[in-house]
Amino acid sequence: SSKATQTVIEIEFLESANKVQLNGKEKYVLGRSVPTNKDALLDLDLDNFGGYETGVSRQHAMFKFIDGEFKVVDLNSSNRTFLNDEELYPGNEYSIGEESMLRLGKLRMKVIIRKV
Numbered sequence: 001s002s003k004a005t006q007t008v009i010e011i012e013f014l015e016s017a018n019k020v021q022l023n024g025k026e027k028y029v030l031g032r033s034v035p036t037n038k039d040a041l042l043d044l045d046l047d048n049f050g051g052y053e054t055g056v057s058r059q060h061a062m063f064k065f066i067d068g069e070f071k072v073v074d075l076n077s078s079n080r081t082f083l084n085d086e087e088l089y090p091g092n093e094y095s096i097g098e099e100s101m102l103r104l105g106k107l108r109m110k111v112i113i114r115k116v
Contacts, residue, residue: 006115009063009070009112010112010113011109011112013109015107018049020044022043022044027064027065028062028063029041029043029044030061030104031044031058031061032051032060034047046104050107051107055107056077056104057105060081061077062075073093074089074090075090075091076091077104083096083100084100
């Protein structure tokens, strides 16, 4: 659906002040590539942002666009996902507001959803 493609997810990594943007897809898998598995089906490889040191799993969390809003799902990660300091129950969908704080393991990021 076109709504998803008109939405930009802006991610700001708090420790490093790096920013990335995701757009154009219905779902995004966040995780960490490892040398033995460079072809992991990741849309955002957090290895570049300290994912290893902060305990990000290989497939840690997923953003999904459902019924006009973005949700985040923990993919049964080792060190859990936290949305605004609430621990997510693996496999459940949680709505992301326009501006949210997300933590994957110890990797902290601010997530901003923008309609373009």
